[in-house]
Amino acid sequence: MKYETVIGLEVHVELATKSKIFCSCSAHSFGAEPNSHVCPACCGMPGMLPVVNKRVVDYGMKAGMMLNCHINRTTTFDKKSYYYPDLPAAYQTTQWFAPVAVNGTVEIETSGGKKSVRIKQIHMEEDAGKLVHDIREDTTHVDFNRTSVPLIEIVSQPDLSGAEEVEAYLERLKTLLRYAKVAECEMAHGTMRCDVNLSVRPEGSNVLGVRTEMKNMNSIEAIKRAIEYEVSRHIDAIENGTEVLVQETRRWDDIKGKSYAMRTKETAGDYRYFPDPNVMPIVIDDEWFDSIKATLPELPEVKKARYTGEYGLSDYDADQLTKSIAVCECFEDAYSVCGNAKDAANWMISEVMSLLNVKKMTYDMLDLNGITLGELIVLVSGGKVGRANAKKILAAIFDDPSIVPEEYAKANGFIVSNDTGLIATVVKETVAADPKSVADFKGGKEKALMALFGKCMKQLKGNCDPQVLRKILIDHINGL
Ligand code: ZN
Ligand code: MN
Numbered sequence: 001m002k003y004e005t006v007i008g009l010e011v012h013v014e015l016a017t018k019s020k021i022f023c024s025c026s027a028h029s030f031g032a033e034p035n036s037h038v039c040p041a042c043c044g045m046p047g048m049l050p051v052v053n054k055r056v057v058d059y060g061m062k063a064g065m066m067l068n069c070h071i072n073r074t075t076t077f078d079k080k081s082y083y084y085p086d087l088p089a090a091y092q093t094t095q096w097f098a099p100v101a102v103n104g105t106v107e108i109e110t111s112g113g114k115k116s117v118r119i120k121q122i123h124m125e126e127d128a129g130k131l132v133h134d135i136r137e138d139t140t141h142v143d144f145n146r147t148s149v150p151l152i153e154i155v156s157q158p159d160l161s162g163a164e165e166v167e168a169y170l171e172r173l174k175t176l177l178r179y180a181k182v183a184e185c186e187m188a189h190g191t192m193r194c195d196v197n198l199s200v201r202p203e204g205s206n207v208l209g210v211r212t213e214m215k216n217m218n219s220i221e222a223i224k225r226a227i228e229y230e231v232s233r234h235i236d237a238i239e240n241g242t243e244v245l246v247q248e249t250r251r252w253d254d255i256k257g258k259s260y261a262m263r264t265k266e267t268a269g270d271y272r273y274f275p276d277p278n279v280m281p282i283v284i285d286d287e288w289f290d291s292i293k294a295t296l297p298e299l300p301e302v303k304k305a306r307y308t309g310e311y312g313l314s315d316y317d318a319d320q321l322t323k324s325i326a327v328c329e330c331f332e333d334a335y336s337v338c339g340n341a342k343d344a345a346n347w348m349i350s351e352v353m354s355l356l357n358v359k360k361m362t363y364d365m366l367d368l369n370g371i372t373l374g375e376l377i378v379l380v381s382g383g384k385v386g387r388a389n390a391k392k393i394l395a396a397i398f399d400d401p402s403i404v405p406e407e408y409a410k411a412n413g414f415i416v417s418n419d420t421g422l423i424a425t426v427v428k429e430t431v432a433a434d435p436k437s438v439a440d441f442k443g444g445k446e447k448a449l450m451a452l453f454g455k456c457m458k459q460l461k462g463n464c465d466p467q468v469l470r471k472i473l474i475d476h477i478n479g480l
Pocket of ligand 1: 020024025037039040043
């Protein structure tokens with residue numbers, strides 16, 4: 001018999017706010033001392049009162065709009081009760097009855113074609129702390145730095161049918177949320193985590209099979225392997241009776257390549273959801289709603305069409321540039337100054353991106369001022385600075401945003417000289433010192449001219465218009 005796989009995802013994304021969701025502690029504690037970013041509120045001390053971080057609601061709404069959701073104009077927080085040592089209040093403040101966003105869609109494309117994945121809801125909630133196991137001491141410590149860091153949980157409908165669609169969906173979420181600048185979405189950093197709900201049923205059936213959930217997957221490769229394993233485990237159980245499938249939560253061990261039962265799945269009733277009396281309902285009025293709507297970015301495919309159409313860039317160039325909103329913004333600013341889209345695209349793709357690679361930075365980490373880059377491009381296209389020296393200036397402005405390209409060029413002797421007298425002197429000396437190249441060139445070897453050209457350019461420290469040098473050089477040799 002043929003089977004089909006039915007997958008729904010719950011994706012937790014850490015929002016890129018400065019502070020936590022209900023207190024003013026910093027939300028960024030990577031590498032910090034354990035329990036150094038905590039206060040009575042996020043440690044769940046008795047009597048503490050949460051105060052909602054408005055930026056979290058801004059970002060929750062924005063994420064909802066990016067995913068074509070309906071925004072609930074009155075959104076509320078609820079308590080989800082469960083006990084675990086990394087949850088100091090013994091309940092998580094989350095959204096159950098009126099999440100910020102509902103009923104959205106995400107468009108994906110795979111080898112099987114285009115597909116629309118329905119989003120059930122996006123809710124805002126607080127993260128839990130971290131348990132740190134010390135094997136040598138055989139003890140477990142708890143670090144509350146991550147407690148109350150703001151998350152959104154994006155819950156899809158069971159519309160995905162395999163690993164390829166899951167990957168396309170996660171990539172699309174990442175792109176949309178990064179474009180909106182609400183989240184980093186880096187699985188390797190734990191700022192995007194994924195729970196996979198999976199069941200298997202005979203092809204064409206409309207009855208769902210027994211569903212299992214794998215929690216906190218943190219790499220796309222691991223998710224793909226886990227899905228493959230679970231699918232064959234389910235089919236084996238159905239066809240060969242190898243085990244009885246039960247609804248449960250499982251842990252994926254990526255090293256062993258196996259999933260293990262953790263606990264039978266809780267139902268909503270187990271969590272005893274009830275409205276959090278300490279957090280007032282949040283009413284989103286038209287003014288607030290519209291102010292967030294006004295900040296929505298142009299979608300990547302819309303940008304790409306503009307780059308190829310309006311700007312006349314190639315498909316490849318437009319693809320490269322639209323991979324990251326940071327790159328798009330730098331490019332667009334540089335273009336606004338230099339007025340030449342192809343020039344700006346070339347500088348971005350061949351020079352800026354290779355600098356990022358050398359520095360082992362992702363495109364999203366780009367922090368270069370596009371206006372400054374535009375000024376540099378103008379210096380080069382106007383013949384004021386040679387290309388080799390311009391690369392040195394780029395490396396400098398990449399590290400120090402306060403540098404003004406023209407001032408830096410002047411201070412470092414990078415301004416192209418229009419002193420034809422000086423060029424002629426250098427040409428005369430260089431040619432006199434290399435009779436062999438001169439003879440080779442006269443004998444028909446074009447390469448010999450390039451050797452002489454290179455020597456002259458070196459003498460002039462690159463500060464010379466190549467066309468001018470070339471003409472003076474050829475004229476001089478021909479006049480010998
Ligand atoms: Zn706190
Ligand atoms: Mn959650």
